[in-house]
Amino acid sequence: MKILFNRWMLLPAVLLLLAGCGPSAHIEKDNSVDFTRYKTFAWVNKDGEGRTDRSKSNDLTEQKIRESVTKELNKTGWTETKRRPDLLLSYDLLVERSTAERNDPVYSMPFTRTYFSPYYRRFFYVTYPSQFMGYDRSERSIKEGTITISMIDARTGKTVWQGWATDEVSSRNLTSKEIDAAVRSIFKKADLAKR
Numbered sequence: 560m561k562i563l564f565n566r567w568m569l570l571p572a573v574l575l576l577l578a579g580c581g582p583s584a585h586i587e588k589d590n591s592v593d594f595t596r597y598k599t600f601a602w603v604n605k606d607g608e609g610r611t612d613r614s615k616s617n618d619l620t621e622q623k624i625r626e627s628v629t630k631e632l633n634k635t636g637w638t639e640t641k642r643r644p645d646l647l648l649s650y651d652l653l654v655e656r657s658t659a660e661r662n663d664p665v666y667s668m669p670f671t672r673t674y675f676s677p678y679y680r681r682f683f684y685v686t687y688p689s690q691f692m693g694y695d696r697s698e699r700s701i702k703e704g705t706i707t708i709s710m711i712d713a714r715t716g717k718t719v720w721q722g723w724a725t726d727e728v729s730s731r732n733l734t735s736k737e738i739d740a741a742v743r744s745i746f747k748k749a750d751l752a753k754r
Contacts, residue, residue: 582726584744592712592719600637600710601644623735624650627742628708634746644713651707654731659701662694704728706741722749 588594602625628648629639637646666689674683703725710720724741728734733741 582724582741582744584722584724584741584748586720586722586745586748588720589717594720597645598637599640599644600632600646600648601639601641601713603647603649603711620652620733620738621650623738624652624706624742627739628746631742631746646719647711647713649709649711651705651709652733653705653707654702654728654733655705657701657703658698659727661697661699663697665692665695666690667692702728702730704733704737704741706733706738706745708742708745720749722746 628650632639669687669689671684671686674685675681676683704727705723705725707721707723709718711717712719722745724744726737726741728737
């Protein structure tokens, strides 16, 4: 029974650790806008015809971002339409080089000294524990990817909501997992579902 109780106590700690391992998301919105009146949305064409991409993998990235955002908005009850949408959606994707600083604590090595006591006529061992000596700071080059999603009121043309998430990515092109994680973290902070 005690072992089972200890395992259940470990579960919240693991969940908190996993919750902290994700992209950092931020939301900005126009507080004067009533989001309950929005029910439909449509995507704005990103670059239009004749765009010059260095690689056609951007088409797959664009498709994946749109699918992830559409899935999250469908959960809130919104539907995608081509005819007179309430909101227009656009996204922006940025991958840039950055540096990550790492601070590792440094401790001295513990050691033992031997002393001879003439009074007791024997050796004594004294152990000195390790001591904190400071931090070892190091920097490494990383790639950070930022996805920004904007919602524009179709009638006024004014941006009413914007959310973005930034996380370390493995390459110049974002993977499906990285896109899904970023979009989920953005819409976790959004209060669009509270209607």
